[in-house]
Amino acid sequence: MIDRAAIVRTSLELADEKGLSAVTLTAVAQRLGVTPMSLYGHIENKAALLDHVVEALLAEFPLPDLELSWYERLAWIGRAARESARRHPGVFPLLLTRTAATPGSHRVRQAVFSALLDAGLSVAEVNRAERLLTTMIVGFAISEVSGRFGQSEEDIEADYVYLEKVLTMFITVAAQRPGDLGDELN
Amino acid sequence: MIDRAAIVRTSLELADEKGLSAVTLTAVAQRLGVTPMSLYGHIENKAALLDHVVEALLAEFPLPDLELSWYERLAWIGRAARESARRHPGVFPLLLTRTAATPGSHRVRQAVFSALLDAGLSVAEVNRAERLLTTMIVGFAISEVSGRFGQSEEDIEADYVYLEKVLTMFITVAAQRPGDLGDELN
DNA sequence: ACCTGAACACCGTTCAAGT
DNA sequence: ACCTGAACACCGTTCAAGT
Numbered sequence: 001m002i003d004r005a006a007i008v009r010t011s012l013e014l015a016d017e018k019g020l021s022a023v024t025l026t027a028v029a030q031r032l033g034v035t036p037m038s039l040y041g042h043i044e045n046k047a048a049l050l051d052h053v054v055e056a057l058l059a060e061f062p063l064p065d066l067e068l069s070w071y072e073r074l075a076w077i078g079r080a081a082r083e084s085a086r087r088h089p090g091v092f093p094l095l096l097t098r099t100a101a102t103p104g105s106h107r108v109r110q111a112v113f114s115a116l117l118d119a120g121l122s123v124a125e126v127n128r129a130e131r132l133l134t135t136m137i138v139g140f141a142i143s144e145v146s147g148r149f150g151q152s153e154e155d156i157e158a159d160y161v162y163l164e165k166v167l168t169m170f171i172t173v174a175a176q177r178p179g180d181l182g183d184e185l186n
Numbered sequence: 187m188i189d190r191a192a193i194v195r196t197s198l199e200l201a202d203e204k205g206l207s208a209v210t211l212t213a214v215a216q217r218l219g220v221t222p223m224s225l226y227g228h229i230e231n232k233a234a235l236l237d238h239v240v241e242a243l244l245a246e247f248p249l250p251d252l253e254l255s256w257y258e259r260l261a262w263i264g265r266a267a268r269e270s271a272r273r274h275p276g277v278f279p280l281l282l283t284r285t286a287a288t289p290g291s292h293r294v295r296q297a298v299f300s301a302l303l304d305a306g307l308s309v310a311e312v313n314r315a316e317r318l319l320t321t322m323i324v325g326f327a328i329s330e331v332s333g334r335f336g337q338s339e340e341d342i343e344a345d346y347v348y349l350e351k352v353l354t355m356f357i358t359v360a361a362q363r364p365g366d367l368g369d370e371l372n
Numbered sequence: 373a374c375c376t377g378a379a380c381a382c383c384g385t386t387c388a389a390g391t
Numbered sequence: 392a393c394c395t396g397a398a399c400a401c402c403g404t405t406c407a408a409g410t
Contacts, residue, residue: 025384038394046384096325097279097332128348131335132326139282139325140318146283149317162314166356173355211403224375232403
């Protein structure tokens with residue numbers, strides 16, 4: 001009757017509606033019409049459940065059409081990140097405090113990789129640039145959705161446009177002057 | 187016997203030693219040799235306690251000597267942020283999900299403001315640049331301390347040097363070409 | 373003024389038992 | 392194979408009572 005996918009989906013919904021602290025084994029079980037103990041047949045424990053919830057968020061993250069230019073694809077991903085954060089304000093912040101070595105994050109990372117390669121970055125520099133780029137976008141989206149700066153929607157949008165310009169400049173420079181920003185790359 | 191400062195200090199220590207989830211009214215009270223209920227004489231509730239803990243972290247954040255150059259001051263603050271994150275890995279991530287309208291964050295923000303003004307940014311652009319800069323630094327420090335990329339210390343340090351270069355370039359451009367990065371500023 | 377006992381409605385988790 | 396009852400060690404919080 002109950003399977004892991006339903007448990008994870010219900011947990012994500014609960015987090016979206018009432019915040020991360022409302023994701024309780026008791027509440028999830030109740031919503032599924034079952035006792036809390038029965039969840040242990042499908043998940044290891046609560047920590048593992050949250051891992052699966054983050055993975056579900058990443059799995060539904062939309063990726064841009066590969067026929068778009070590298071710039072358009074990165075811009076798309078940036079917008080998609082902010083929309084994902086708005087859709088899942090309770091869960092999205094977990095992205096910054098958990099390992100990025102998971103299948104779901106690998107999938108998104110590949111999309112950023114390909115865009116940066118098309119932009120002209122060296123294979124060596126792409127790794128570093130991807131980590132920086134995602135950290136900035138995710139950090140911005142978390143701040144926005146958590147109301148960190150207490151600004152109006154318009155102000156936040158203007159901040160984001162500013163961020164986009166800075167990131168575009170960074171990528172352009174990295175592409176045109178290889179090794180200038182970072183030399184001994186991994 | 188027990189006052190708010192002691193409660194907050196004990197909570198921060200507990201978070202540093204055993205993680206944020208170990209900060210429990212029961213555990214804090216026990217460490218102070220008192221019952222959990224007695225804490226309510228000094229704090230409003232647990233959420234307010236966490237606010238105070240974050241504020242304590244900000245209060246101890248070291249600020250650079252004003253005789254240093256703007257570049258040296260920003261570099262100092264960046265290093266201090268990473269050290270603060272390493273000292274308080276459980277609490278530091280809360281900085282990105284809480285309002286920056288608090289006395290403690292205002293104090294640090296002023297230091298960044300003054301450095302950006304000295305760098306040559308316009309008064310209008312400094313607000314936006316400060317939000318971007320702190321978001322990036324805090325986002326990086328959280329990623330580092332949470333082991334998000336699972337890298338070695340050396341790799342992380344190289345990433346940080348790369349970030350520093352990008353941010354320096356951004357500030358330099360903003361100073362030399364006013365309005366070029368962001369026009370209609372608040 | 374400050375702390376506590378008792379009580380309440382919750383948590384996560386284990387395990388033997390039920391179907 | 393899947394779910395549950397009972398039990399345990401915890402949570403945050405309120406409030407009347409103690410000193």
